[in-house]
Amino acid sequence: MHGQFGNLMVNSDHQASLHKPVVDFRNTEIAFSHKSDHELKRTSWLFRLMNKSWLVSAGGSFGLWMNSTGITFLDPLIRSTIFRQFCGGISLDDSTQAIRHLAGLNTLTVLDFGAEGKVKESDFDKVLKENLRAIAYAADNPSVPVISSKVTALASNAILEKYQLGKLNTDAEKQAFKRVEERLDTLCHAAWQAGVAVFIDAEESWMQDTIDYLVLKLMERYNKENVVVYHTYQIYRKDKLENLKSDHKLAREKGFILGAKIVRGAYMEKERDRAEEKGYPSPIQDTREDTDRDFDEAIAYCVEHYEEIASCNASHNVKSNLKQAEMIAARGLPREHRHLNFCQLYGMSDYITFNLAAAGYNVAKYLPYGPVKEVLPYLIRRARENTAVTGEVSRELGLIQAEMKRRGMK
Helix, strand or coil, rough: CCCCCCCCCCCCCHHHHHCCCCCCCCCHHHHCCCCHCCCCHHHHHHHHHHHHHHHHHHHHHHHHHHHHEEEECCCHHHHHCHHHHCCCCCCCCHHHHHHHHHHHCCCEEEEECCCCCCCCCHHHHHHHHHHHHEEEEEEEECCCCCCECCCCHCHHHHHHHHHHHHHCCCCHHHHHHHHHHHHHHHHHHHHHHHHEEEEEECCCHHHHHHHHHHHHHHHHHCCCCCCCCEEEECCCCCCHHHHHHHHHHHHHHHCCCCCEECCCCCCCHHHHHHHHHCCCCCCCCCHHHHHHHHHHHHHHHHHHCCCEEEEEEECHHHHHHHHHHHHHHHHCCCCCCCCEEEEECCCHHHHHHHHHHHCCCCCEEEEEEEEEHHHHHHHHHHHHHHHHCHHHHHHHHHHHHHHHHHHCCC
């Protein structure tokens, strides 16, 4: 069903499936069945490189510098390595093969035009047009129920920050903020008409209150019957679990369905450095264990209130994915229920995604696309995050090597 997640092959008798093992994330045969021996070797080589933190750090800094100065001679190398692994293509049409491939694996696609950090009004309008094209594409493709958009690609950081501080002082600034609201409404109205959903990404804390305000207004407007708008809750912040619960209470009071994409977060070091520099308490959890505890509580809360909250567990953490899968099974809930969803990044955590799909859960790949210049900052950020913070690259590399051994590859 468009506008909601839903399995491509819906099992009408979900009770029967509950007698099977919930999900086995160690099954490398299922996880990598879509890869030929050659593709598996190439992925192993790339993940070995990405497993070197110093290389990811140095290469990322160099890549961002080249991107900012317009140097493109390494684009062919980037396209044949990290871009090929983690992006669908340079355009929607170029991404069609990846989308069809995922659909064949009973896996949905969340389309994400990889633009962010724009500053010009003309750039904001271009991104909006691209997002509207993605909605039109999704409306004609049953395996693409959702697109994702960043507010920082539709508005300047300065305007978002000034609104949060209550410092929109000039008429020009107020008009600029009004245009931000109009762009977001145009986006969500088009999604509502098309029966497609929209993930609105989270940002840094110094502009997130503004985004919270904007997204809650959009959910109240468009989430009356189905979930069109999903907010993103970064649980590495100390306050976001309670924000989730208070937003749910507000949704009850105002009569709309809460859309909640649950993530750990991607700006931890940046947030702590800024808090120290400016002399205010860091909004980030004190320990990783604190984040894990709140994340799992957020997932449990969403499953408990699944009729009133449409949630997406957007995590690469094995334990958190297993927790939700087991809760769904233990409660006898339909695994294909449109409010109970999982999502991982394209090209990563295949052992989670495809084993969930094989077990009958709603799962999608988050598929970035766009010109190399647009998506490179995203690629570098994800490489750094998953190498240094979560250890995801190392974990998946071990499973890839286990699958190569199972196939008798050298």
